[in-house]
Amino acid sequence: MRDSEKVVMTAGPHQRRPLSHEAIVTEAVAFIDEHGLADLSMRRLGQRLGVEAMSLYRYVDGREALLDGVVNHVTSGLQIDPHRALLPSDGWHAFLHDVATQVRGIALEHPRVFPLVATRSPSAPWLRPPLRSLDLVENFLEGLLHRGFDDAGAVAAYRAFSSFLLGHLLLEVSALGAETAPAEEPLAEPDHRPVDETADELGERPNLVRLRHQLSADHSSQEFEESLENLLDRLERLVA
Amino acid sequence: MRDSEKVVMTAGPHQRRPLSHEAIVTEAVAFIDEHGLADLSMRRLGQRLGVEAMSLYRYVDGREALLDGVVNHVTSGLQIDPHRALLPSDGWHAFLHDVATQVRGIALEHPRVFPLVATRSPSAPWLRPPLRSLDLVENFLEGLLHRGFDDAGAVAAYRAFSSFLLGHLLLEVSALGAETAPAEEPLAEPDHRPVDETADELGERPNLVRLRHQLSADHSSQEFEESLENLLDRLERLVA
DNA sequence: ACCTGAACACCGTTCAAGT
DNA sequence: ACCTGAACACCGTTCAAGT
Secondary structure, eight states, rough: OOEEEEEOOOOOOOOOOOOOHHHHHHHHHHHHHHOOOOOOOOOHHHHHHTSSSGGGGGGGGHHEEEEEHHHHHHTTTTTOSSSSOOTTTTHHHHHHHHHHHHHHHHHEEEEEEETHHHSOOOSSSOTTTTTTTTHHHHHHHHHHHHHTOOOHHHHHHHHHHHHHHHHHHHHHHHHHHHEEEEEEESTSSTSSSOOOHHHEEEEEEEHHHHHHHHHHHOOOOHHHHHHHHHHHHGGGGGGO | OOOOGGGOOOOSSSOOOOHHHHHHHHHHHHHHHHHHHHGGHHHHHHHHSSSSSSOOOOOOOHHHHHEEEEEEHHTOOOOOOOSSSSTTTTOOHHHHHHHEEEEEEHHOOOOOTTTHHHHOOOOTTTOOOOOOOHHHHHHHHHHHHTTOHHHHHHHHHHOOOHHHHHHHHHHHHHHHHHHHHSSSSSSSSSSSSSSSTTHHHHHOOOOHHHHHHHHHHOHHHHHHHHHHHHHHHHHHHHHH
């Protein structure tokens, strides 16, 4: 850790609600949202809860288990009810659209947690991120089967859908990081470079120079919807 | 770190080739391939190079910079030559297929490094994982423009392509992790559970019980090819 | 029952000192 | 020029001891 980013985390004995697995995990999520995963330590988390780090070990099984808890916590907000109709004219189309929108909501609410959801090893070989719990997948499959998919189709849809969500949402939160990360010390040397400051870095790369604004432009919502529609079209072939 | 997984890393003073940025990064990649990112420390990496940890700081700017170096190193193997024809009848179709295959090759060669490629914040807002360097993106865009894409089409293709690669490859390496992770202590209690050992964990989840083998089955190569073909079809609409 | 002090084996990083 | 010893401020984790 460089000296300039040494973290002091002065938030003193915060509240001192009764400790519990739930309370600890919730606070860990809040911490990562604010400071990022790299700054999360058992000691600092304890401090935020008004307790010494060692106390946390009564409720969580170490740091790795805590991170599993964090992933479970953010994904447990998902409501996948396989049998309730979402609209008058419900179908698997609406069902998948709803699940996709919910997962995207989580990713955007917790952009610094989502990479964890995307990259932690699933706990069983039949689970894939980002729908990584037994209940979530059971309900997801049931929702599709209930709406006309056969077994093979539902399995194929689970895979294609997982891959779609991972790709789009990771790209989206990664773009969020790219905008905020370079602003580490925004007040350092306000303007010592020429107006077109990026010309130097980009150098002899004419396409990048010409297209960098288009490349940075954010159309993630539309792209998400369009790609999702495309995926749904593809899945038409799988429904029995 | 639980006691059972305490790492001893007994590989003594390995070689003692002359230290350099390149040598250090290369060894770091090898280390992550073998032991995973969590076990990589400056001290252990120094040990592997026959040197004290402090010596590494002459050549790399700390651990975070080392990880950036690791990401650059594995992606620098990519050969994106925008103007050389890959086949007699070259076109953007073949060009994208080639790039996709190369990136997939990297992910499968370094499954424990790829999550880093996928999740580290890009160094500029016009870069997206997994094609995260200025040269890579410049060549990628040039390759498409050279084969008939206009500016907007090339930018849209870059995005769709990035998302596709991220999703598929992360899903694929994540599946690799799920198979190896539970086998932490494979000799502990060989068979004390009933034959259908998974029935307990899966509980009242009939779809999972019935489909778990299909869910675990690996068809990643075919799925990659098929989804890629689908993406290429979609991109037809973008070419001028 | 719940929390802590003290301790252990590790970290990343700096820097004056060695060769 | 290149490497190291010693030191500093941190880690995760255990466990006997306190209340």
